Amino acid sequence: MSPQLHGLLQPARLAGLELRNRLIKTATFEGMCPGGVPGEDLIRHHAAMARGGVGLTTVAYCGVSPDGLTFPDQMWMHAGIFPQLQRLTAVVHGEGGAISAQLAHCGYFSRNRPLNIPRPRGPSACINQYGLFSGIPVGGAMDASDIGRTVAEYAAAASLVRDAGFDAIEIHMGHGYLLSQFISPALNHRRDAYGGSLDNRMRLPLQVLTAVRGAVGRDFPLLAKLNLSDGFKAGLQIEEACQAARLLEQAGLDAIVMSGGLVSRTPMFLFRGASPLKQMVPLEKNPLQRTAMKWFGGASFPDLPFEELYFLELARQMRRTVDMPLVYLGGVASAEGMAQVADEGFEFLALGRALLHDPELPKRLQHEGETWRSACTHCNQCVASMGLPGGIRCVLNEPTAFA
Template sequence: MNQAKAAANVFAPVQLAGASLRNRVIKTATFEGMTPKGIPSDALIEHHRGIAAGGAALTTVAYCGVSPDGLTFEDQMWMHEGIFDRLKQLADAVHAEGGKISGQLSHCGFFSRNKPKNIPRPRGPSVTFNHYGAFSGLPIGGAMSHADIEKTLGEYHDAAALLKRAGFDAVEIHMGHGYLLSQFISPYSNKRTDEYGGSLENRMRLPLQVLASVRKAVGEDFPILSKLNLADGFRGGIKIEDSIQCAKLLETAGINAIVMSGGFTARTPMYLFRGGSPLKQMIQTEKNPVMAFMMKIGGPKLFRPSKFEELYFLDKAKQMREAVSVPLVYLGGVSSRDSMVRAMDEGFDFVAMGRALIRDPEMINKASADGASYPNQCDHCNLCVPSMALPGGVRCVSLKGGF
């Protein structure tokens, strides 16, 4: 594809399953910190309304927990009737700006510091040390029983049905970043010896069952995306060769698009972000003094600054592109018009971005109008990450302050 055609494709209308999108740009799910006590706030509605008004075709609401025991911490929302009206207001606000809206269906697995009632400890594929929850009284993550798995499948089904009924146009199943489904996929965290462990096909069993359950809830012409790691970013985790096999299984099972990502929150958070380290500000906003102390000791290893480069997942993503035909969403270092165009030129179907749209929600309108002259001034400091813990939620700290 030549550059002129690729540029035209970025901003041209496109169909994704049953959804008509005005262009190929997706606001990826980045936790907003705008759901106090699990309730979608006016700030959350305004955040996504602004993204839609700025020209993005599809904006993704982050961390739509499928159950109260699937939350990493207390102020995340889970999908239940009590928030239906607010979800509908959110969808209506995005639609009023000509955009479409997706919800990221998520479950944390063992990676949690949340203590819902009647749930003694978080559960994932295998018994493991839960360092994230250790200083909140949850040091051990349990292994999900078959009954737990069946219950969780029903929760994904019901959460997807709720979002569709509230007017959402798509759902994204979170299979990356070291949360529940990623924990099942990765050999690092999945040590099971039953039909859910061992071979890659077995480790993919639960993600594929979740996809089938969600499909049953939303119907055949409703877009289902999955966020999938290209690599976990450490020895013993998923590598690109494994990810390609995962993608082939998802393609066969009827996924509508795959959002390619990377990194394992518990091990390699900067593998996803790249750029400056937000550790100092994360410690500053940490309310648990013991956790803050431990972050001072262990955090420098986890949150090392790393060089930011445009399209930093491109080499691995191109290997995925060569292996599958399913629509692929390129994510990772898209922060300019040129990088959007190059992603199209490399054969990807959509581009997704987070930090660049937090910096400038009107980026897509400006880039489509001004062409190559558009400058997005995100400096990849990553301070938007700890800003989600501030009153009012995520923001570009360079523009709006906060620390």
């Protein structure tokens, strides 16, 4: 086994947390919280990741408020689900793993009717294509009170997460959700202190980071998922992404999970491989939305050739910009690729589809060493499986999932 691969499998520290290795199960929305409550499927899912040997498993999309959800069956962090959160963390710890919660807010990108406001809100007024056929076709612009309330909600959610036994928090600043909407020049058209220059567009993400840090303390690990690029010309590009990373580093962030793409426009920039649209369409419950997906969804979900380590060149630029730990994500499919990532100075490695296919991957890597290669075919049907009963799964392991 190469020194680089061996190093990934050794214990490592992330702020005040000791991890058994440098492998992270990245946040991939599970679809396992019926009615917004963490279910047994969610517990089994993350227990399997921990049992398989991953250092840190990440619970995806933990909304910080009811109006921060894209649809009703997502989890939001409140005292009513505290016992389920405690059980989730206890089971993962019992399997020898550590667990992180990804705190998120959808901004304007929602099909969920907000409780106290007439429409979902983000940095600027806009067409809400995701809610077009659900009666909320327009997103509004957040005002000062909205911003202050949202920052406080992140802090409250962080306190709940820490008290429930989670070991780390990932603040979602990517993929076109609220904080990403503020960062992206294509989505933020404000003319006040929260728009215009990158310093202004980073103001809310930095305020959220400061509030979360104040809620959990100095040694509690805080990561952020940040786009390297939005994946289209008018969006965030790598140069500004690197500047954003520098600002986050200066503000005390512990690590960045590097990613890319907007769910609303360029999801295949993140996934690569075969489009899951064919499997997604029949699962859509809204007939108008289903028809729109069938006829126009190909523009957002085209096949996009998979290549191993597809974010590496962009990630290298961020590596040259900051000294903080960086988590590489994107197209890791072999032991050779893992070793290259480690050799190029990335402290941690995040995996999604490869671990969905085989939660025992870390243990298998110990035995197979340099010969390991993922059997994931990058068909991306796991993306569609989020809408199936029981939530996300690798369809190679369940070939009748879409029968």
